[in-house]
Amino acid sequence: MYIKFYTISERFDEYEKSLKSLVENLRNQLSKMGENPDKVKLTIVKVKPETAAETAKYVGEKEERKIPPQLRYLISALRQDGIMMLPAMVINNKKIFEGEPMPMDQITTIILNEARTEFSIELQPQKAAQQSPQPQQQLPPPPPPPTQPQQQLPVSPPPPQPQLPPPPQLPLLPLPPVSPPPPQPQLPPPPTQPQQPLLDLMGQQSSRQSAVEGALRGVTxxxxxxxxxxxxxxxxxxxxxxxxxxxxxxxxxxxxxxxxxxxxxxxx
Incomplete structure (x- = not known):
């Protein structure tokens, strides 16, 4: 079974999701019955809104040279399937609808009938989601019994605390004099190394580069x-x-x- 759906981007996204879910459910049932699920193929051709408006102008044009080059392949595919307006659906080279999408329950019936004819097996429609039970109405809790106001007793202020005399101050002791640090011994200057001539360095660098180039000649x-x-x-x-x-x-x-x-x- 070959299903082709021509759609317009960002206008029929929910319809596209429902169609994909229907085809996936059909493939799963075929797999459980021992059939190859790849026998059911779905192709979705998405067209941009501005491209769909231009396609409607040129889909009936008989002269090929008047059709813009970027629309020729799309218009050729639409003409092969007998499509003049988008969205549209074709199942086994038969046009199902065009211009206005058919309700999904009718599409489900058509696809299941095609599957029964093609595969000679009985398929079940996709199960609808179970309705969640309605929550039971809860009664408000009874109001609490009234409480009697408690009688407030007079609070006496705390007794004043006695003031303590300040602690005696001790005389400060003089600090010992700071002795200067001992002098550090002087180290002898490091020996100077003779500079290598510039010509020797350039010669060593060229010899290393020649060795690397020779090693890379055999690499592929x-x-x-x-x-x-x-x-x-x-x-x-x-x-x-x-x-x-x-x-x-x-x-x-x-x-x-x-x-x-x-x-x-x-x-x-």
């Missing part, structure tokens, strides 16, 4: 390139059929592999 540097996501060359993509010159993911006709159609500015 190798490298490799690891491409992640959509590469800049179709030859590095797993969905490129080089024998037919066509993109196996979007169905585009690739004229120049060095300019992948999926890297067009019109596609997000």
């Amino acid at each position: 540097v190798t490298g490799f390139k690891l491409v992640m996501g959509r590469p800049d060359n179709c030859n590095d993509c797993i969905y490129y059929g080089s024998t037919r010159g066509r993109c196996l993911l979007f169905g585009f006709k690739v004229g120049d592999p060095t300019h992948p159609p999926c890297k067009s500015p019109g596609l997000n």
Whole structure:
């Protein structure tokens, strides 16, 4: 089963999440029944809002030269699926809706019916989230009994404390005189080393550089390139059929592999 959803960025995010959850649930059920979950594929083509407005102007244009170059691959894919407006959905090369998204419960029924026909198995719809029980109403606690005011007794001030006489002052003793520190012995000056001539240093440096260059002459540097996501060359993509010159993911006709159609500015 092949599901393709054309959407507009930042306008149908919740609908996109529900569709992904539905497909993931279908794959899990197929895996539990011994079927290959990769038989159900979902492709989401996101188009920027400004690109969607321009696409609506040129999707019905018959002359190819009047269509902007950055919109030609997108319009070609829409024409192959018979789409004139966004958002739109195609299941097994059959257009389900365009212009206005269909309710998710109807999409669920259509996808499950397609799965029963294609895989000859009975699938269950995704279980709805259980409703949380309503909290019971709690009665307010009874008010506390009234308390009688306590009678305050008069407090007598504390008795004054007797004043103590000041302590006697002791006479200060004179400090002993400070003796000067003993003189430190003078150390002899360090011996001076003769400076090495500048020519000898330059000769040693050139000989070391020649030795390093000779050691690096036999070294060979190798490298490799690891491409992640959509590469800049179709030859590095797993969905490129080089024998037919066509993109196996979007169905585009690739004229120049060095300019992948999926890297067009019109596609997000």
